[in-house]
Each structure stands twice: as structure tokens, then as C-alpha cells.
Amino acid sequence: MITSKAVISDGKGNYNVDTIQIGECADNEVLVKIAAAGICHTDWDSIQTWNKNFIVGHEGAGTVHSVGKNVTKVAVGDKVILNWAIPCGHCFQCNEGNVHICETNSPVCGCGLEGHAQIESSTHNDQPIERSFHLGAMSEYAMVKQEAVVKLTHDIPFAAASIVGCGVMTGWGSVVNAANVKAGSTVCVIGCGGVGLNVIQGAKNSGAAKIIAIDIAQNRIDQAKEFGATHGVISTKEDVDFINVKQQVMEINGGRGADYAFECTAIPALGSAPLTLIRSAGTAVQVSGIEQRIDFDCELFEWDKIYINPLYGMCNPERDFPRVLDLYEQGKLKLEELVTKTYRLEDIAQGFDDLLNGRIAKGVVLMDEVEG
Secondary structure: OEEEEEEEEOOOOOEEEEEEEEOOOOOOEEEEEEEEEEEOHHHHHHHHHOOOOEEOOOOEEEEEEEEOOOOOOOOOOOEEEEOOOOOOOOOHHHHOOOHHHOOOOOOOOOOOOOOOOOHHHEEEOOEEOEEHHHOOOOEOEEEEEHHHEEEOOOOOOHHHHHHHHOHHHHHHHHHHHHHOOOOOOEEEEEOOOHHHHHHHHHHHHOOOOEEEEEEOOHHHHHHHHHOOOOEEEEOOOOOOOOHHHHHHHHHHOOOOOEEEEEEOOOOHHHOOHHHHHEEEEEEEEEOOOOOOOOOOOHHHHOOOOEEEOOOHHHOOHHHHHHHHHHHHHOOOOOOHHHEEEEEOHHHHHHHHHHHHOOOOOEEEEEOOOOOO
């Protein structure tokens, strides 16, 4: 048995750092010694609403500590990035190429614990405990299925590598995989936090000519330009329908709406905002995962507009993680610069506070030495 510190929540708004015990790997499982874990809005939402005990965290990177006898994908000592959209490889969606919405393993598609390592392997107060999104990355060790790891062969700090498995992939993939942004196009990005910055980077990688960053804070606009935005528009909370923002976008774009617009705020009131900003036959993308009911004015769809809601940037981890890391090595994608601040596991409350108050683009928990 291994004793590990971890962030534990009851899913009713409470969480704390406590110890868990971890047993041996089953045949197809991998025990990862976590080096870094990203802090995401989804982690905070899960703490507030899941109404069950679980280990928090779904972004992580580390080193393989041990493996089950049937594991062939990685070996002890390999560096890995965790991936929460765990494909089974044989269901309808996996066969269609949509491994991010696997019908057997996905933790967000109503599939239960099929993609989870044996729940008995991790215990808290002598009771089996689930791992968030089948990972539970905010822990010194995480037991996962071998399909949940992608071998890391690039030279990159763990802090930067850890965020590839959700925040980076969601933003970048929504541009490259889901919207298939064309070179020379105009792109609007609503909300310039961690995900929005990666939408901007994806648009830049795709050759967009104009990338318009939209946010309520000037400092976020300034940061967005460091990541590739060509223009900035300040919005206000009073402009709920984005009428003023639309006017500014059209002025920038020669009197026409944008070709693409991406919503990255997770604010339900802004769910229809990307439709407002695009031209006829343009594409609106809801990136942030809004799940509340939204009433749409059907005139916003005039004419021939497309509205899509991709999950996880339609990620295929074995294909996309190396693509992202290749761009990083070539200096075409900023990853280390996304990590605004690092924390110890015991300082997770400060990390969440910084996240919720917009002080950071991306925070990362380091299990050993804190950088910077």
C-alpha cells in the first residue's frame, strides 16, 4: 500500500487535503506519480455540485511508478500526460473516430465507472473513493487505466505538460479540430482566460488574419495580444446582447461579422453571443461547456449560420498531444507562459481563489518544489 496526499471533496462545496491509500495495479492499470496538476474551473464546479466523495483534479502529468501485467503502452519510469477522455477503442463513437465521446468509458457521457481504475484500489478512511474524471490528478499518486495516459517524449516542464490534457486541448482543439478555422479568416474570442488564450493560439496556428480578443478587463486583452490576438474589444456587463461589441467587430472587419466566434466564458447569458458576432454562413462555437438552459432568438441564426458545442476540442489524445507538443518545441505554441502561478498541494485554496477572481490564466499544483 502507498500512502498519498490528495485533495478530497464531498461534492457539497467542501474540500481538504487528506491522505489516501493506494493498492497494487490491476492487469491493465498504471500507477502514476503525479508531478503537476492543473487547476480548472471544472474542478471547482465539481466540488460544488457532484454530491459525492471523490479525489479532485483532471489535468495532470507525472512519471509511471508501476504497471499491471497486461500494460504495454508505457513502462515504469516513463513520463506521461493524463487524458480524461479515455477511449475504449471499440464502441460506436470510437469506431467513428470520436474517441473523446466514447460510449463506454467517458465520464461525461453517462458511462458510470467503466473507464475508472478499480475503485477499490484507492481508499479514504478505509472506504473506496472515486477519482474525478477517472483521474483524480490532485494527488501525489493516481491509479488509472493505461488508456488514460499518453507517453511524454518531448522536453517540457511537468507544469506546462500537465495543462495540455484539458485547458490547452479544449481551446486549441475547438479551433483546429472542431471549427477547422481557415487561413485568412477573422476569428472572435469571447473571454480570454486559460481556454480563450488557447483558442487564440489555435487561430494563430491556423493562419487566421484577424483574431479579435473580447473581454471585460484590459489586462486580459493585453495578455491575449501576447498570445496572438491582433485586435482587442472591451465588453461591458450592461451590453448583454453584445450589440456594442458587434459594432466594433464589424468596424474591424470591414462592415461584416466574423467568420468564426468562440465563447470561452462559461457564462450562460453569453451562450448566444458568438452567433451575434458572426456573418451569415459563419460558425459559432460554444467552447466553455455551458449546460444551463438558454433561450435563443432564432433571428441570430440568419442566415446559414452554424452553432457547434464540441467536447474537449474533439481530442484524439494519441494524435493531438504530440501535435501540440511539436508546436511548443517549434516555438509556435506557448505553454510555459500560460502557467501564471504554481502552488503546493496544501495551498489549493489559494489556487482556487486566484482562479475564481481572475488573477491567473492558469494555475498548477506542483507535488514537489514550487517554481516561481
